[in-house]
Amino acid sequence: MSTTPYPDWPWHRVRYELAxxxxxxxxxxxxxxxxxVSAAAINRLPNPKMQAAIASxxxxxxxAIWPSRYTADGKPVRRADWLRERGMDYEGRPLPAPAEQAAx
Numbered sequence: 730m731s732t733t734p735y736p737d738w739p740w741h742r743v744r745y746e747l748a749x750x751x752x753x754x755x756x757x758x759x760x761x762x763x764x765x766v767s768a769a770a771i772n773r774l775p776n777p778k779m780q781a782a783i784a785s786x787x788x789x790x791x792x793a794i795w796p797s798r799y800t801a802d803g804k805p806v807r808r809a810d811w812l813r814e815r816g817m818d819y820e821g822r823p824l825p826a827p828a829e830q831a832a833x
Contacts, residue, residue, distance in 0.1 A: 737795045740772045746787045757782050774812075774821050777805040 747753060758768035761782045771779050775798045777791070784791040792799045798806055816824050 737797050738793075743772070743783065743787075743794060747783065750786050750788075752786050754783075757786055775805065775808050780805075 744754070747757065754768035754771065755765040758765055758779065761778060763779060767776065768779060770776070771783070775795070777798075780791040780795055780798065784794055787794070792803060798811060800806055812818065812821060813824075818824055
């Protein structure tokens with residue numbers, strides 16, 4: 730579903746770019762009415778509102794930072810679809826193997 734052949738930015742780069750602007754994840758989260766806990770999850774779970782806020786502070790498009798989280802037309806990929814594509818459930822936990830699902 731990624732719009733480019735390039736990978737998402739490494740997490741340390743996102744944090745570095747925010748620090749260069751004098752901001753932390755908590756600062757960005759508070760500015761849009763989210764908690765620090767919500768902010769901390771951005772490195773492993775899509776959140777278009779938080780992604781847009783981070784990208785705005787850094788000065789780039791959210792698609793530039795997280796191309797895997799957007800469709801070719803620039804719309805955010807649904808969280809459930811993004812996670813399923815990576816073998817995870819809605820909470821980000823690994824899905825059981827097909828044999829485990831059949832036995833349950």
